[in-house]
Amino acid sequence: MAVDPRQILAAFLTISMFAMLGNMIKRDHFDYFLTTIQVQSAVRFEEIKISATSAPLNKGPWKPENQQLKQCWTRPLSKGRWQSNGLISFSLTNGPDRHVSQIADAVVIARYLGATLVLPDIRGREPGQKRNFQDMYDAEKFMRTLDGVINIVKELPPEAVSRTPAVVRVPNRPTEDFIAKNIEPIFRSIGYLRLATYFPSINLKSREKKNADLDSSACLAMFGSLELNLEIQEVVGNMTERLRTLNRKSSDGRFVAVDLRTDVLEKKVCNQKGIEGRRFCYNAREIAEFLKKAGFDGNTTIYLTQTWWHESLNVIREMYPYTYIKDDLIPANKKGEFLKPGSAELQRALDFYVCTQSDAFVPAVFGLFYGNVAGKRIASGRTQVLVPTSPPPDFLSSFVSKKSHLAYSCYC
Ligand SMILES: *[C@@H]1O[C@H](CO)[C@@H](O)[C@H](O)[C@H]1NC(C)=O
Numbered sequence: 001m002a003v004d005p006r007q008i009l010a011a012f013l014t015i016s017m018f019a020m021l022g023n024m025i026k027r028d029h030f031d032y033f034l035t036t037i038q039v040q041s042a043v044r045f046e047e048i049k050i051s052a053t054s055a056p057l058n059k060g061p062w063k064p065e066n067q068q069l070k071q072c073w074t075r076p077l078s079k080g081r082w083q084s085n086g087l088i089s090f091s092l093t094n095g096p097d098r099h100v101s102q103i104a105d106a107v108v109i110a111r112y113l114g115a116t117l118v119l120p121d122i123r124g125r126e127p128g129q130k131r132n133f134q135d136m137y138d139a140e141k142f143m144r145t146l147d148g149v150i151n152i153v154k155e156l157p158p159e160a161v162s163r164t165p166a167v168v169r170v171p172n173r174p175t176e177d178f179i180a181k182n183i184e185p186i187f188r189s190i191g192y193l194r195l196a197t198y199f200p201s202i203n204l205k206s207r208e209k210k211n212a213d214l215d216s217s218a219c220l221a222m223f224g225s226l227e228l229n230l231e232i233q234e235v236v237g238n239m240t241e242r243l244r245t246l247n248r249k250s251s252d253g254r255f256v257a258v259d260l261r262t263d264v265l266e267k268k269v270c271n272q273k274g275i276e277g278r279r280f281c282y283n284a285r286e287i288a289e290f291l292k293k294a295g296f297d298g299n300t301t302i303y304l305t306q307t308w309w310h311e312s313l314n315v316i317r318e319m320y321p322y323t324y325i326k327d328d329l330i331p332a333n334k335k336g337e338f339l340k341p342g343s344a345e346l347q348r349a350l351d352f353y354v355c356t357q358s359d360a361f362v363p364a365v366f367g368l369f370y371g372n373v374a375g376k377r378i379a380s381g382r383t384q385v386l387v388p389t390s391p392p393p394d395f396l397s398s399f400v401s402k403k404s405h406l407a408y409s410c411y412c
């Protein structure tokens with residue numbers, strides 16, 4: 001390996017770091033922790049199907065991808081040409097891990113009400129930070145996938161521009177009862193809603209199936225409709241490609257993604273206990289020790305979701321020299337756009353998709369990011385999601401070992 005990207009970028013990093021630092025400290029990540037995901041209990045994953053071609057993968061913490069699960073929902077019947085009953089608008093907020101859930105809720109509600117959905121915009125954490133859907137996601141694919149299931153328009157129709165929608169607060173994953181009781185009456189009388197999803201306690205466990213049509217709509221929205229736009233997909237591709245090649249000789253092109261960001265770990269809420277004594281966060285040292293315990297040797301390539309290096313992460317690089325962050329991996333011509341202040345949403349999008357594509361995933365924070373990355377991984381057969389609270393030697397997340405994740409109600 002001739003060139004160390006860390007050295008090339010050292011100067012750039014020093015200057016930009018101070019600029020970024022002030023910005024990051026201000027940022028409020030509290031909502032990140034609203035999640036309560038239930039304690040993993042001591043059940044071992046029964047057995048992992050092994051594909052014959054990848055013998056070395058069977059050793060240690062590297063498991064082959066499970067056989068891809070089959071989609072066990074059928075596409076909701078197309079309603080064809082319909083008379084729309086009214087309009088629903090909403091915004092995507094708080095990063096891509098939330099976007100997935102917000103999209104699923106809006107689609108389910110629009111399907112139930114026979115409403116027309118206005119393509120959402122994307123709001124950043126800071127007031128006034130606004131992007132178009134297309135700035136992050138593939139709008140054509142989104143509209144194509146949901147065509148006939150719900151009616152979608154790219155923009156608010158002119159006759160609605162001067163109207164004021166009724167704002168409805170919706171708990172994440174609303175039940176059919178909730179929609180019928182609390183949302184439908186307002187919709188019928190006003191015909192134009194603006195949804196504001198909130199997360200009282202995030203529950204990604206599957207629940208009793210009641211309405212196959214709405215469940216299928218949720219599966220389609222959650223796992224089939226949202227894709228990054230081409231530009232961001234390309235940068236994710238560049239990053240994973242570099243992770244697989246930087247250290248190919250001793251890592252066989254595999255890497256572990258760890259969701260660990262120092263600005264999150266510094267939050268007070270990290271010291272609190274989750275339900276049943278479960279911890280919310282693990283620090284850099286604990287994660288490094290966990291990786292060792294799980295069997296990753298010192299040559300393992302590791303991706304941290306950190307943007308700029310922080311000295312508290314040195315403990316990981318001492319044990320795992322091939323540890324990289326975004327600053328090491330984003331192509332030089334894209335750094336301006338993806339690393340400048342105010343681009344936290346884009347950075348989280350990169351993290352979210354790199355973490356869904358790695359050979360193994362280890363969360364240091366047990367929030368919705370963990371839950372929705374796990375869901376995407378389950379849907380695509382990449383079930384190596386390892387957590388310190390699960391039993392050795394596999395340390396497999398109970399989302400996978402107990403199939404408790406709602407992704408298993410979409411993929412069987
Ligand atoms: C990033 O990926 C794109 C598409 O695969 C490729 O054309 C481009 O050369 C890559 N850029 C770098 C710097 O590797």
Ligand SMILES: *[C@@H]1O[C@H](CO)[C@@H](O)[C@H](O)[C@H]1NC(C)=O
Binds near residue numbers: 249
């Ligand atoms: C790491 O890789 C080097 C070079 O390929 C090898 O000599 C060494 O034994 C490896 N160390 C471990 C812990 O696997």
